[in-house]
Amino acid sequence: MKRAYNFNAGPSSLPLSVLKRAQEELLNFQNTGMSVMELSHRSKEYDAVHNRAQTLLRKLMNVPETHDILFLQGGASLQFSMVPMNLLHEGEVGNYVLTDSWSDKALKEAKKVGKTHVAASSKEDRYKYIPKIDDIRLSDHAAYLHITSNNTIAGTQWHEFPNVVTNLIADMSSDILSREIDVEKFALIYAGAQKNLGPSGVTVVIIRKDLLEKSSDSLPTMLNYKTYSESRSLYNTPPTFAIYMLSLVLEWVEEQGGVKAIEKRNREKAALLYNCIDESDGFYRAHAEKGSRSFMNVTFTLPNEELTKKFLTEAKERGLIGLAGHRSVGGCRASIYNAVDYEACEVLVDFMQKFKKNVS
Known part of the structure; x- marks a missing residue:
């Protein structure tokens, strides 16, 4: 399975x-x-x-x-x-x-x-x-x-x-x-x-x-x-x-090595996603200000609602589940809690980069 x-x-x-x-x-x-x-x-x-x-x-x-x-x-x-x-x-x-x-x-x-x-x-x-x-x-x-x-x-x-x-x-x-x-x-x-x-x-x-x-x-x-x-x-x-x-x-x-090891991995996962957002030339925009960004919930928006819907639909087709942002903020949200591994974040980043390239 x-x-x-x-x-x-x-x-x-x-x-x-x-x-x-x-x-x-x-x-x-x-x-x-x-x-x-x-x-x-x-x-x-x-x-x-x-x-x-x-x-x-x-x-x-x-x-x-x-x-x-x-x-x-x-x-x-x-x-x-x-x-x-x-x-x-x-x-x-x-x-x-x-x-x-x-x-x-x-x-x-x-x-x-x-x-x-x-x-x-x-x-x-x-x-x-x-x-x-x-x-x-x-x-x-x-x-x-x-x-x-x-x-x-x-x-x-x-x-x-x-x-x-x-x-x-x-x-x-x-x-x-x-x-x-x-x-x-x-x-x-x-x-x-x-x-x-x-x-x-x-x-x-x-x-x-x-x-x-x-x-x-x-x-x-x-x-x-x-x-x-x-x-x-x-x-x-x-x-x-x-x-x-x-x-x-x-x-x-x-x-896994205790909380210290878990924290190190969480920071690496978050950095991977935020770097993708920050290097997208504004295609993806983080909701949170840099000094307050969460290592657990990465919230971001796309240029418009139509692209957001397309992004979420195609992400789901590729097995990337639960990326819709909360209705009060809109956009997208990747929750990367302890059990979400680095590989999952790599797959998401790869999809985000390819999606931007395909619709640009």
Whole structure:
């Protein structure tokens, strides 16, 4: 079977070796006579999977013991609500940097919970850049500063994180595990799995333990971070198959040489595509400004809508899938998450060069 070159923004490409291993183990996981999907989440076999995922993530991201690792459901969208519900209290203000529609949605949910403040924004310029750190203006009584580390729609990314006097919170759904970061700088990191961590279904939350005391006991049980921390994310049935797949992806990252090696490859892939765009004499134009370009989502436009449709149609015919840009930006988008290999980017660049030559 010929595999597609998968550039979807999410759910995204998974490592082929991971898919093959899951296929091999699907009907009989570790001689249990059952699929991992059928195992009790209280069984020792599943418990080992659960622990393996948490241990590997802590190791690969160098998560300090001051932080807890939680497995939740509901995606990043639920975290838009859980963050302010747990961490934004009377007399405090949730601060947000707006860099795409996802951060805008996070702000919208926080407004339902308490007071908010826009500390910086690139919204008026169609989110083409990440605001300068010096331009961030915190409110008085700031409970936290929320950022979106990578922006899938606009194709922008924070390449330097702000040092702030309040708690720094990041939605890292689309670039977690793609580069080395200092987790200690963050009070809370959250990420839906379906970009770099595995299939959709599990959401990872990395939270500084002292923040757990800010979660009020009056919150609904399943919306309280303490519930997951105190139960090792086993208060109710977790998304067991998604966590199993997460553990396999983390093993794959370790086999590749860890996050440092993954980051090197991601930078090489992004450079290949951006060089093609920049050397096209304006035929392809990057949406994001150079200093803010994402290594995960390469967004670009063609001279007109007719050529864009033709480009996408011919790309699909050649097995290049998921290249349509988001409707709010238009054009094209190549999402090159960890599991998208360098060869796939070479094939895309070759197609882009030949397409330009054929229509010019």
